[in-house]
Amino acid sequence: MTDSLTAEATGPAPSPKRDSIRIVFPIGMLGGGFPEETVARGIRLGADAIAVDGGSTDSGPSYLGAGVAKTPRGAAKRDLRVMLVAARAAGIPVVVTSAGTSGTDSGVDWLAGIAQEIADEESLTFRLATIRSELAQEQVLGALAAGRIRALEPAGPLDAATVERCSHIVGLMGHAPIADALDAGADLVIAGRASDTASVAALALRHGIAPGPAWHAAKTVECGSQCTTDPLGGGVMVEIDDDGFTVVPLDDTSAATPMTVAAHMLYENADPYRMREPAGILDTSAAVYTALDERTTRVEGSRFEAAEQPTIKLEGSAFAGYETMSLVGVRDPEILAHLDAWLARLDGELRRRAHAFLGLEPADYDLEVRAYGHNAVLGDLEPGGSVPREVGVLLRVRAADQATATALAKTANPVLLHLPLAGMTHLPSFAFATSPAEFERGAVYEFVLQHAIEVADERDLFRTEFQEVAPRG
Amino acid sequence: MAETVAPSSSSRTLAEVADLVRAKNAGPFWLTLDVFLPTDEAFERVAASAVTDPATIAALYRTPAEGIRVFRMPALKAIKISLPRPVVQGSFADRDMHSGQQHVPLAGIVVG
Numbered sequence: 001m002t003d004s005l006t007a008e009a010t011g012p013a014p015s016p017k018r019d020s021i022r023i024v025f026p027i028g029m030l031g032g033g034f035p036e037e038t039v040a041r042g043i044r045l046g047a048d049a050i051a052v053d054g055g056s057t058d059s060g061p062s063y064l065g066a067g068v069a070k071t072p073r074g075a076a077k078r079d080l081r082v083m084l085v086a087a088r089a090a091g092i093p094v095v096v097t098s099a100g101t102s103g104t105d106s107g108v109d110w111l112a113g114i115a116q117e118i119a120d121e122e123s124l125t126f127r128l129a130t131i132r133s134e135l136a137q138e139q140v141l142g143a144l145a146a147g148r149i150r151a152l153e154p155a156g157p158l159d160a161a162t163v164e165r166c167s168h169i170v171g172l173m174g175h176a177p178i179a180d181a182l183d184a185g186a187d188l189v190i191a192g193r194a195s196d197t198a199s200v201a202a203l204a205l206r207h208g209i210a211p212g213p214a215w216h217a218a219k220t221v222e223c224g225s226q227c228t229t230d231p232l233g234g235g236v237m238v239e240i241d242d243d244g245f246t247v248v249p250l251d252d253t254s255a256a257t258p259m260t261v262a263a264h265m266l267y268e269n270a271d272p273y274r275m276r277e278p279a280g281i282l283d284t285s286a287a288v289y290t291a292l293d294e295r296t297t298r299v300e301g302s303r304f305e306a307a308e309q310p311t312i313k314l315e316g317s318a319f320a321g322y323e324t325m326s327l328v329g330v331r332d333p334e335i336l337a338h339l340d341a342w343l344a345r346l347d348g349e350l351r352r353r354a355h356a357f358l359g360l361e362p363a364d365y366d367l368e369v370r371a372y373g374h375n376a377v378l379g380d381l382e383p384g385g386s387v388p389r390e391v392g393v394l395l396r397v398r399a400a401d402q403a404t405a406t407a408l409a410k411t412a413n414p415v416l417l418h419l420p421l422a423g424m425t426h427l428p429s430f431a432f433a434t435s436p437a438e439f440e441r442g443a444v445y446e447f448v449l450q451h452a453i454e455v456a457d458e459r460d461l462f463r464t465e466f467q468e469v470a471p472r473g
Numbered sequence: 474m475a476e477t478v479a480p481s482s483s484s485r486t487l488a489e490v491a492d493l494v495r496a497k498n499a500g501p502f503w504l505t506l507d508v509f510l511p512t513d514e515a516f517e518r519v520a521a522s523a524v525t526d527p528a529t530i531a532a533l534y535r536t537p538a539e540g541i542r543v544f545r546m547p548a549l550k551a552i553k554i555s556l557p558r559p560v561v562q563g564s565f566a567d568r569d570m571h572s573g574q575q576h577v578p579l580a581g582i583v584v585g
Contacts, residue, residue, distance in 0.1 A: 057562070377568055396565075
């Protein structure tokens with residue numbers, strides 16, 4: 001694994017200074033599906049580039065843990081095809097970040113393979129840059145030993161054992177590796193894990209546009225239409241210059257108003273004013289949002305403070321066992337009237353059987369019963385309420401191997417089917433959803449890193465390769 | 474709104490006063506709660522209520538008050554509350570992968 005690549009070693013040609021740049025961001029996630037007209041309209045409006053994010057941690061640790069995309073392959077291919085065909089015809093670049101949901105090397109390869117198929121089917125030729133962001137455990141352990149790992153709130157200091165548990169570790173790249181790839185002539189950039197903002201920021205910063213507007217514009221459009229009156233609308237275009245940026249919705253029915261644009265800074269951010277990027281901190285506290293007309297909004301006053309020490313945020317997902325679940329419905333009013341007592345009894349009986357029938361100790365497994373319709377979502381935070389009409393009782397068990405997890409779920413089966421209330425003189429039967437009642441969920445994972453790595457240059461951890469893609473004969 | 478306060482409004486919840494109360498992950502280790510109010514008066518009232526009191530939020534979400542961050546955004550008539558996720562996203566005990574339903578305890582606060 002090398003840290004520096006040909007493009008960096010030879011030094012990409014600096015891009016000319018531009019007064020402004022227009023970028024189409026069609027949707028919040030590649031594969032979500034957007035109207036073809038979104039991209040066509042953006043190009044008619046003078047788009048200089050198309051950018052889209054392909055990933056997120058928001059759907060949980062499984063995708064990074066397993067290195068598998070959340071998005072169906074066909075949906076990702078459809079969206080990439082729409083962008084790539086239009087962009088090649090217009091002669092503008094496409095940047096996709098966080099390929100394959102989690103941005104692992106397998107995600108980059110997956111999307112690069114899709115791009116090759118599109119080239120075959122559409123007779124396209126283009127220069128592809130792939131930028132890998134997956135880190136070997138040894139790299140992170142080396143940085144840890146060298147004192148270059150910082151804990152991010154609310155995490156504590158990192159220990160080596162946690163790193164060694166990770167199935168996959170990725171670093172979130174900033175703008176620089178992407179800007180370098182574009183400067184080296186890439187028509188399509190497929191990047192591994194990146195900050196949500198990295199693609200749009202790279203497209204602007206490489207032309208010398210001021211970093212405050214560049215990063216703030218990038219943060220504003222990173223979820224596509226989320227910054228407009230219609231979050232399910234047809235994407236946005238952003239025009240960025242040294243003084244600010246303008247958000248233009250790409251469908252007729254939605255509007256980017258000062259309120260919708262400003263409010264997006266709250267979305268999925270712990271701090272609505274200050275955002276850390278590898279190169280520094282975006283500060284939007286002095287930003288002014290002004291309506292240019294009913295549908296477009298101009299933002300000025302955004303600032304960017306360069307960091308003395310560049311850092312790359314890490315994400316890591318660790319194997320956490322195997323799960324098996326069962327779902328049973330309870331509709332009997334008598335049980336529902338005493339549901340907490342019944343659930344406590346159920347939990348106790350399942351744990352008793354785990355030991356009595358399978359010889360399992362409490363440390364050998366995790367088991368949880370959730371009553372959907374009662375308090376499954378909020379748990380102890382549930383403020384209470386009336387007796388539900390019915391509940392779905394979801395049993396989740398986790399153990400070190402699938403066989404044990406499933407054995408435990410099967411041991412639970414007769415109890416889920418028949419457990420009476422204390423003092424009941426008959427044996428009730430409940431409503432299993434399926435046969436067999438058990439669903440094997442396979443390996444499950446958990447997020448274990450909330451840390452950043454100090455680097456000399458924000459490019460250091462990322463590996464870029466170029467390929468001339470052409471239709472295979 | 475303040476001018477037309479009726480006696481019954483003294484027991485109104487945040488859900489009844491706000492345009493929107495929402496919750497979401499801010500990464501796997503943070504939960505963030507956003508409140509959007511309809512008027513400057515409603516914003517001022519809620520900004521001065523228990524909604525922005527870290528001790529109240531700590532009790533409601535069973536989390537230490539020290540980690541809670543409260544942002545009052547008058548220009549947006551919005552309030553943001555961020556706290557370390559009581560349970561890490563996607564861990565075995567997590568009940569809400571995207572934290573999308575975690576606004577409900579906050580929305581039940583009586584804001585007067």
